[in-house]
Amino acid sequence: MHTTGKEAGEAYEKLAxxxxxxxxxxxxxxxxxEGAKAFQKVDHRKAVQCLQRAVALYTDMGRLGxxxxxxxxxxxxLEREGGKEEALVFYEQAADLFATDNSTAEANKCLLKVxxxxxxxxxxxxxxxxxxxxxxxxxxxxxxxxxxxxxxxxAAICSLCLSxxxxxxxxxxxxxxxxxxxxxxxxxxxxxxxVEAMENGDSxxxxxxxxxxxxLTRLDAFKTSLLLRAKRKISEPPTxxxxxLT
Numbered sequence: 067m068h069t070t071g072k073e074a075g076e077a078y079e080k081l082a083x084x085x086x087x088x089x090x091x092x093x094x095x096x097x098x099x100e101g102a103k104a105f106q107k108v109d110h111r112k113a114v115q116c117l118q119r120a121v122a123l124y125t126d127m128g129r130l131g132x133x134x135x136x137x138x139x140x141x142x143x144l145e146r147e148g149g150k151e152e153a154l155v156f157y158e159q160a161a162d163l164f165a166t167d168n169s170t171a172e173a174n175k176c177l178l179k180v181x182x183x184x185x186x187x188x189x190x191x192x193x194x195x196x197x198x199x200x201x202x203x204x205x206x207x208x209x210x211x212x213x214x215x216x217x218x219x220x221a222a223i224c225s226l227c228l229s230x231x232x233x234x235x236x237x238x239x240x241x242x243x244x245x246x247x248x249x250x251x252x253x254x255x256x257x258x259x260x261v262e263a264m265e266n267g268d269s270x271x272x273x274x275x276x277x278x279x280x281x282l283t284r285l286d287a288f289k290t291s292l293l294l295r296a297k298r299k300i301s302e303p304p305t306x307x308x309x310x311l312t
Contacts, residue, residue, distance in 0.1 A: 074104035075112060082119070095123035099136065110147055114140050125163075134163035138176060145179075154183040174200050181220070182288060190228035197221035198244075205245050214245040219253040223289060226296035231264040252283060260296065269300050 078101030085094040102116035117136045124133035141156035157179040164173035181196035201217035204210040218241045225234040238257055242249040259275035276293055279285065285293070 071104045071107035072109060075101045075109070075116070077101075078104060079116070082116075091123045091127055095120040095127075095132075098123070102139070106143065110143050114143055117143075130163050130167040131169060134160045134167060134169070134172065137163065138172075141176070141179070150183045151187065154180055157183075170203070174203070185220075185224050185227075185292060186288075188227070190224040193224045194221045194228070197224065201241075201244055211245075211247075215248055215251050215253045218245060218248055219257065220289070222257045223292045223296065226260065226264065226299075227292055230299060231261040235261050252279060255279075260293070264296070264300055267300055269297060272297050272300060 078097045082094045082097035082101065085097055098116040098120040102113040102120070105113035105116060117140045121133045121136045121140075124130070124136065137156050137160040141153045141160060144150075144153035144156065157176045161173045161176035161180065164170075164176060177196050177200060181193040181200075184190075184196070185193040197217045197220045201214050201221065204214040204217060222234055222237055222241065225237050234257070238254065238261070242254070248254050256275055256279040260272050263269070263272035263275060276285070276297075
């Protein structure tokens with residue numbers, strides 16, 4: 067007879083309890099991690115509980131990298147369940163632990179998730195801060211420099227949603243100083259075009275600029291969604307005035 071995920075998970079929990087009595091923190095944590103893997107198929111909440119127990123043990127042992135990986139696993143489970151707001155908290159915790167463990171690349175991956183979920187929740191200022199900070203780090207690293215433009219693109223699109231074309235145009239000037247290859251790049255050209263379109267109240271020009279960029283570099287669903295939010299600002303009535311529906 068096949069063991070179900072629930073039965074396997076419960077067996078690992080019992081094993082963890084035995085290892086606790088034997089005062090073996092590492093083996094206890096390992097049992098909880100294996101229990102989480104079993105529970106993932108049948109009970110996500112139990113999987114999260116097991117991982118959180120493992121995290122506490124790894125942290126207590128000073129195994130910050132292991133703790134960070136388990137916290138990230140919690141975040142990924144919650145993300146798959148659609149609980150992005152809750153997942154964001156765990157991605158942030160994982161990023162902090164990875165950074166403390168000097169795992170900068172892993173910390174950045176978690177922070178990019180935080181930025182993405184923050185932007186989706188219209189917390190644009192937080193997303194901008196993260197994208198700009200990571201862009202600066204990438205610009206200073208020969209191996210990561212190629213990805214700088216993408217982070218600046220995300221930051222600028224968030225800026226369009228937050229504060230419109232004027233402040234975003236000012237940001238673009240600063241971004242050219244962060245990355246000398248940004249000026250004249252496809253990303254920069256797109257942003258300058260949509261900024262001009264927003265300043266002129268020209269929805270068609272905005273759409274054309276996005277379509278031209280997309281024909282050469284495919285826009286993902288996340289950037290497309292944010293650009294649509296920015297475009298809607300063109301037709302929004304000024305504060306205090308009612309929209310003309312005629």
